[in-house]
Amino acid sequence: MAEPLDDGPFFHGTTADLKVGDLLTPGFPSNYRPEVTMNHIYFTALRDGAGLAAELAVDLADGEAEPRVYQVEPTGEFENDPNVTDKKFPGNPTRSFRSTEPLRIVAEVLDWTRLTPEALQMWRERLVAIRTERAEIIN
Structure with missing residues (x-):
């Protein structure tokens, strides 16, 4: 039996208003390239990393x-997120993962760190650059 990639806990950032027990599934637009429908559901073991994803998802919701x-x-197997693992960062320092299986909501987390307006603007500009460069998303 393979060693677990990470023991968690795990987090997902979104704009969806969900309840404990709800399932998150693939098949929704990427936070980073909204024209791409994702084949995986992404998550992280870093609470504030999920917060970043949530704040960027707000842009998709206008x-x-x-x-x-x-x-x-996770309700099934998962793997390191190849969009960051070894492609951009050696190993998996962002503790980012993806799965084709649903993620079950365990709890809403209220004590995550919000980005400053300046930091959020920096991330938005980075996303515009990624979209302009047509950077590939491994889907």
Whole structure:
């Protein structure tokens, strides 16, 4: 039996208003390239990493939704996120993962660190650059 990639806990950032027990599934637009429908559901073992994803997801909702972070548990196998693992960072320092299986909501996390307006603007500019460069998403 393979060693677990990470013991968690795991987190997912989104604008969706979910309840404990709900399932997150693949098949939704990427936070980074909204024209791409994702074949995987992404998550991280870093609470504030999920917070970043949640805040960037607000842009997809035209600023109308609240960013939310949920503690999740994978319902099946998962792998290191190849979009960051070894492609951009050696190993997996972002503790980012993906799965084709749903993630179950365990709890909403309220004590995550919000980005400053300046930091959020920096990330938005980085995303515009990625979209302009047509950087590949490994899907």
